[in-house]
Amino acid sequence: MIKFIIMAKRSKQEEAELRHVFGKAGARFTRQREAVWQLFKGKARGLTIPEAAKALKRKGVGPATVYRTAALLEGLGLLRRVHDAGGERRFVASRPGHYHALVCRSCGQVVDFEGCDLSLLERVLTTETGFRIEGHHLEVFGLCASCKAVNK
């Protein structure tokens, strides 16, 4: 069964969770790191680092910190890389686990989903190529419902 992810709004509970994830990794919970996380969490289409850096400059977060924090959050499983149609590197808020992205080519909105079944494909690849399959990365493109309506 396929499960879709809806990002929860900011809450005390979320802050506690965040603090826990950070703490477990020995990382401090700073104003800047939360600003970065909140920014990405609010953008369904994700952001490139330069885009994020521009938006965060106003909030007093420097570019170097954006780079550092994106790498950190990726390591913690809170951000995931997505490559849009143009091959641009974007980061999107995520939950730890095995998710894939359904990306709208018009507005860029990203819907995460899990529950892909590639076991058959992987079995064939194993026998045909001798590879030991360890994982995969899947992205699906299309037009979301509202862009479909607008673009005819």
Add this chain to the structure above:
Amino acid sequence: MIKFIIMAKRSKQEEAELRHVFGKAGARFTRQREAVWQLFKGKARGLTIPEAAKALKRKGVGPATVYRTAALLEGLGLLRRVHDAGGERRFVASRPGHYHALVCRSCGQVVDFEGCDLSLLERVLTTETGFRIEGHHLEVFGLCASCKAVNK
């Protein structure tokens, strides 16, 4: 059925094919463009642009031309973008059509394959999200047979 691609060696026939592909697109068949293509064709793991630029400098091909040519070859379907584990943008020789990459995380070798069947997944996504699915991008990681042997 899954079909694997083995890149043919350089030949008169290949040159004719190349000339045809270039010509049909109104692009000229230059020494530099062939050098770029030959370089990528010989590297199963693909190359980043800076890597390619470094290798081609010796052959008298400037960086700007490498960028321009990679974009051209991608447009012609002769190169495809692949993102390795580190998220680096690499270009890999390809054939026109719908192929996916099986990437070895140790040596970086890429085996193209076609014949993935995601129609069921795409049908579910369509009904669940309202998206009009237009395509997908799939990469499978693992250890190739020889790296598997070496790394135990």
Add this chain to the structure above:
DNA sequence: GCCATAATGATAAATTTTATCATTAACTGA
């Protein structure tokens, strides 16, 4: 609240990518 030190901002440097333009060389047609 104090302390140790991780994290930040500022700055600079390195790297990657794009733009410009005079020169070169690939295709066209005779």
Add this chain to the structure above:
DNA sequence: TCAGTTAATGATAAAATTTATCATTATGGC
């Protein structure tokens, strides 16, 4: 085969992105 047209290239510079360094700041543990 050869000249003419013009796309493509190299050189150069500029812009943009990414990484490194280090003094200062602020977080988390006690």
